[in-house]
Structure formats: C-alpha cells, structure tokens
Amino acid sequence: MFAVNALLPRLCCCFFEDDADDGIPLSNMQPVILDSSKVGLECVILKGGRRLCGAGAALANAPLVQNKSYFEVKIQTTGTWGVGLATQKCHLDRVPLGGDMSSWVLRSDGNVCHDGEVIYTTSPKPDEGDVVSCTYDHIELNFFLNGKSLQCPVSGVRGRVFPVFYVGDGAILDVAFKDFSFPAPDTFDEIMFEQNIL
Known part of the structure; x- marks a missing residue:
C-alpha cells in the first residue's frame, strides 16, 4: 500500500x-469556445459557448498559434452567416464580414471574401444541415463542405487571427472545436491554447 x-x-x-x-x-x-467578451452587441451565445444566433459576429476565445488548426460549424438554420478568420480589430457588429482587411470569410452566398473583394465563389453553396470546416496552417486558409474541400485556398492572412462566425436574418450556427463531425485532414488538429502547446 x-x-x-x-x-x-x-x-x-x-x-x-x-x-x-x-x-x-x-x-x-x-475549452475553446465562442468568446462572450468578443461578440457583436446583438449576438447571443448559447450551449456553453457553442451556438451563435441573433445578429453580428463572435470570435473564438483562442487565437490560432499552432502550426495546423481545424474547426467546424454546422448550419442549424439558414439566413445570413459566415465563417473564417479575423483579427481582434474586426468590427463584430458590421456584417457580413470580409468587407475589411481584418477578416477572411466564407459567406452564406458561397462567396469567400476579404477586404471587400470576392476571392472565390464556391459551388455547391452550403445549406441548412451542412457542416463547413476550416483549416489554417499560417500559409493558407481552406474551407470544406461536409468533409470535402471547396478548392478555394486563401493566402495572405495576416496578424494574430481567431476563428470568427457571424449570423443574421435568423441564422443559427453550432461551432465545434473538438468532437468533429468530419475527421480533420492529415496533420491538422483541434485548436489549442498557447500554454497547451508548450
């Protein structure tokens, strides 16, 4: 004994x-969740920081500091929505995002936008019940629809970035930072806080 x-x-x-x-x-x-201190004024965060509804945007509570990050969002209810990356300078009350230099997003209309420009138009367009995934390796941001690449790599992402999500017009998004619906691509993993990486 x-x-x-x-x-x-x-x-x-x-x-x-x-x-x-x-x-x-x-x-x-x-845990990595939506950050209730980095959210638009008319957004509502529910389900322990994993559901976004209302109107506006929210950042996750962890920046992407590891080499290869992966996260998902399920479109519970359609409306206006977006998912991607943003710096803390992003205006979380001004949606749709992708209209300034602080955000890189896939919008509900299928357009990938940054700095007011459409970089890509995806096909098929995500719909209710679909899962949109993002990978980021500090070189490219990539989007996936139900586990399949949308073939729209975004380069030139600058600064300390966070996962960002926005909603409007009745959209409801459920985010996942672990326990994914689809497996992450090889060498990509869930987001970790900096002290967890060390």
Whole structure:
C-alpha cells in the first residue's frame, strides 16, 4: 500500500496543482469556445459557448498559434452567416464580414471574401444541415463542405487571427472545436491554447 501511495502523485501529476510540475493540471485546461467578451452587441451565445444566433459576429476565445488548426460549424438554420478568420480589430457588429482587411470569410452566398473583394465563389453553396470546416496552417486558409474541400485556398492572412462566425436574418450556427463531425485532414488538429502547446 505504501508503494502505491508514494507513486500515485507521480503517475497522476496532471490532476495535482504542483508548481514544480511542468504539466498543465487538467482542472486549468480551458475549452475553446465562442468568446462572450468578443461578440457583436446583438449576438447571443448559447450551449456553453457553442451556438451563435441573433445578429453580428463572435470570435473564438483562442487565437490560432499552432502550426495546423481545424474547426467546424454546422448550419442549424439558414439566413445570413459566415465563417473564417479575423483579427481582434474586426468590427463584430458590421456584417457580413470580409468587407475589411481584418477578416477572411466564407459567406452564406458561397462567396469567400476579404477586404471587400470576392476571392472565390464556391459551388455547391452550403445549406441548412451542412457542416463547413476550416483549416489554417499560417500559409493558407481552406474551407470544406461536409468533409470535402471547396478548392478555394486563401493566402495572405495576416496578424494574430481567431476563428470568427457571424449570423443574421435568423441564422443559427453550432461551432465545434473538438468532437468533429468530419475527421480533420492529415496533420491538422483541434485548436489549442498557447500554454497547451508548450
């Protein structure tokens, strides 16, 4: 019994808060969700930070600092919506996004936009019940529809970027930062906070 009690703290180091431990205690690991402090005034965040409705945009609570990130959004109800990346300078009350230099988004009309320009027009256009996925590797932002690439790579993304989502006209989006509907492409993974990467 003595040997088990002596080994338990070493075997389960992640459960204990110990300043000498280099691991991150599980109790301190924060989930990636929509950030209620970085949201448009008329947006509503529900379901523990995983559903967006109302009117406006919201950023996730974690920037994309790892080499290869992946996240998804399910279109629960159609309307006006968008998904992509944005810096904190993005105006979250001005939708649709993609109209300034601070956001790169796929819009509900199938257009991929940045700085007021349509970069691509996708086909097919996402619809209610579909899952739109994003990958980002600090070189390209790519969009997927129900697990298949839309073949519209966006380069030139600049700055410290966050996943961004916007809604209007009755749209409802459910975001997923883990437990995905479709597997992430090879070498891509769920978003991690910077302290989790180290």
